[in-house]
Amino acid sequence: MNGVAIKAIVFDTFGTVMDWRKSIVADFRSFGERSGLDVDWEAFVDEWKTAYRPGMDAVRMGKWPWTRVDRIYRVKLDEMLPKYGLGGLSEEQKVYLNRVWHRLRPWPDSVAGLGRLKQRYVIAPLSNSDLDCLVNMTKHALLPWDVILCAELFRHYKPDPEICLGAIALLNVHPSALMLVAAHNYDLRAARTHGMRTAFVRRPTEYGPSQKTDLEPEEDWDIVADDFAVLASALGC
């Protein structure tokens, strides 16, 4: 790495900090048991998640006006429910399911690693998620963020350049004093374009046991680590 000292570290959140798939499957399975519903929740969650990238990209390409992630998932949820025999859910139940992103659990190493990094650096999520979702998730999972940064502040979704440039401006740091940590190569490519430092953390089961993408770093990122404990050590914490 070059000579400028790192001051702040921003994190892709869903997949990098939070184990969203396992959290949601467990949450929905519990909901199904309470409600007497027999559903293949893994298939349900995998199909639901497919709405994410096309929704973001519709906003990024100007096909949709600014649309919150909460809305993108709700549209897909409403579309899917009948197919899974869930067309009769109440509005209250639908809101409960759609807000599962507020109740996610972190990977086992996330909170302890962030706590170590916070001692020396400013730490923040840099997520496509809505601000209120990140706030509620942070309280629920006891994440020790110093500040919350997200797409909604800039009204642009990753990998639009406004996200990294906005974080650099708000944190008021030189680009190379800011590091992005992500389990996704595409996130890191965008960060490097803007002169930021990069750390790849392997999360080989983010998409379940048969994940095919992002198993390995695709460029020579500044740090490659298997978890946040290794990351914290590599950053002198």
Place this chain on the structure above:
Amino acid sequence: MNGVAIKAIVFDTFGTVMDWRKSIVADFRSFGERSGLDVDWEAFVDEWKTAYRPGMDAVRMGKWPWTRVDRIYRVKLDEMLPKYGLGGLSEEQKVYLNRVWHRLRPWPDSVAGLGRLKQRYVIAPLSNSDLDCLVNMTKHALLPWDVILCAELFRHYKPDPEICLGAIALLNVHPSALMLVAAHNYDLRAARTHGMRTAFVRRPTEYGPSQKTDLEPEEDWDIVADDFAVLASALGC
């Protein structure tokens, strides 16, 4: 108060949470002693602070482009230094003085009161200060914010309506589920205009021992309290 439950509480920060005047006078006095400088620091700080409102208002009225608070204070600092015999300070020393806002201390009741309120509500600053200043101040003073909200996110200074409306939108709450806590009646008047709840906390020495303004509530604010312990109790924490 009406029937909607409060979900989130935002705080004016400088004066309401932080004892900026006493902090800065003590910080500069210590700087003066280390540097062998004999200055009337109380007069210096009181004059420096007069730059704040005219700077904000120049932005609000469109006379200046968007200008960060850090810049507003730096311009005034540079203008004042020769008058106080400080024209020979190095650039490093000037930056050190201008960043004193990052090193402020809270009122004695602030951190404990915020900790109680955080158990039940989302808590955030809603400040005219720059985001990086709030982040550094938060780490320095161990303030337990859930999220940091400030003028820079909206590129509007209080009491422009974009500040309260922006906080309501980002927190995704009904206006009456959001409370503003402030030691300034003008802040609370703006919040009430948008349907927010209001709490006045007396800080009768914010501007020093001879303060003349904001000694008492000027409207029937929802809560009036002498400190954050009383405020937390009034809010059921």
